[in-house]
Amino acid sequence: MAIDRDSNGDALDLSAIQLAANSAAEAASQVLLSRFRPGVNEELSIVYKSPNALVTDADLAADKAITESLRHAGASGRILSEESQTMISASESESELTWLVDPLCGTVPFSTGMDHWGVNIALRRGGELLAASLPLPSLGETLSASRGGGVLRNGSSFTTSSPREKLSESTVGLEVDGPDEWRARLSSGLEWIPHVSQVNTFASAAYPTALVCLGRLPAAVFYGIEPVHFAAGAMIASELGVSVTDEKGNEIDWSKDEELDVVVFGWQEIHAQLIDVMSD
Structure with a gap:
């Protein structure tokens, strides 16, 4: 079990946090894949939050799936999302915990049937990042990591290096x-x-x-x-x-x-x- 401690000395189970992040990312991925490329996404509901800021019903559904999944997992803190803000616990000891979420990062390519999109979920405590999950659902790739625990690619330990030196x-x-x-x-x-x-x-x-x-x-x-x-x-x-x-x-x-x-x-x-x- 990977344990980290907050500024008050309270223990944080990084393994459980990572599992919660991965489960939320998977929930969002399934929601998004179910809406991806049906007649080149002709059924998507598209609005503009502001000029050049596109949002679809897929963004909102994925955002809801992430929030519900984190709550179901008993996750702590607040969720700061591209699409919403939600408090999932309000205790003083958990006030430094923030889930940084973009439920559909790449709405424009998603809405046109291209694969250039993904899901961002990370947990921040104060000024440090503790865990993250980053799937590219249409490509079947998921990267995840927790602080000091290395990186997993589709659940297996992963390392790599730069493709170029110059x-x-x-x-x-x-x-x-x-x-x-x-x-x-x-x-x-x-x-x-x-x-x-x-x-x-x-x-x-x-x-x-x-x-x-x-x-x-x-x-x-x-x-x-x-x-x-x-x-x-x-x-x-x-x-x-x-x-x-x-x-x-x-x-x-x-x-x-x-x-x-x-x-x-x-x-x-x-x-x-x-x-x-x-x-x-």
């Missing part, structure tokens, strides 16, 4: 949040791109973070991103030796929920090269 030979993921962010970045901020071989963009954070952790992409850069979109990937990355920082190489402050201007995921050698060219 930035100039690397394909790097690039995610920019909406047209306003694109307009700002196209005028200044993307000068690093000529230093890489290719860039790919997926309209998802879960998908490229999983690809980095699976050793298929050496790095990915995100502009205008909230913690719910990448906390799960960051938890898994930390157990694999993948660096997750801002554009200056500073560690992420996990005690905050605000949007971050830039987040850089990368295997250490590529990450260092990428930070260098971003700083020029």
